[in-house]
Amino acid sequence: MISWLGYGVLTAGLVLAAWTGWQAYRRRPTTEAQMWGAIVVEAGLLVQTVIALVRLAGGASVTEPVTFIAYSVGILAPLALGFYLARLERTRWGSIALCFTAVVVAVMTLRLLQLWQGHV
């Protein structure tokens, strides 16, 4: 991992969550811009996963490597699901689904950073 990228993705996930959460509060479906926002965050997650796995293969040591790999790969799933559901559900419930999955990837990123920084 690269710390600034990790924290960047984490922040982007929280921003997306706040944005879609606000949209849900206003009882509206997700906007086109929010869907692109989700794509951008997902792209960031993908880059982060590739970098993390490459650096891991290159000999970087992390605490609980199995857990780290599982999180690195698993983190790509939630936002994709939220995106799909928000596309399907053109009501505020779609906004809630995307909001929740954005929070999940932010939390997972934090956990990944903790595992990564466990090595000195």
Place this chain on the structure above:
Amino acid sequence: MSEPLRDPAPDAVDRTELEGPPTGPRRVLIALYAVFALAATARGIVQITTQFDAAPLAYALSLFSGVVYVAATVGLVTDRSWSRPLAWAAVGTEMAGVLVVGLLSIFDGAAFPRDTVWSRFGSGYGYVPVILPVIGLMYLWQTRRSPDGPPHPAG
């Protein structure tokens, strides 16, 4: 044997839920349950394969909770005759599980030297594991007479 009219290769995926009326809460529940299905199952597998001896009971429960979340997700996504009974059974098991494991983990720490998804009422997951079955049961109760089908005996 009936001949397929339009579909030479029928889609194996159950798409009936896309044809029903829009059900927002259900889709949010699907998101919640799918995420926990992934999290708990993966965690259980990792724990059991890497350090099973450290806390066999806790790790077996992690995997069990994962299976329960998967079953609940399947019950929510599909629209078959067995879907709602499956959802009821899974969410009910989950409710009982999170309460029992939650209590045990507080009063009998020796049995749970390592955490599970349901330990201390799911505090490690922001208490979502204890709230989720309540929401799930409420949803199932509210929708027990689906407008587009007969009332299910399980409801």
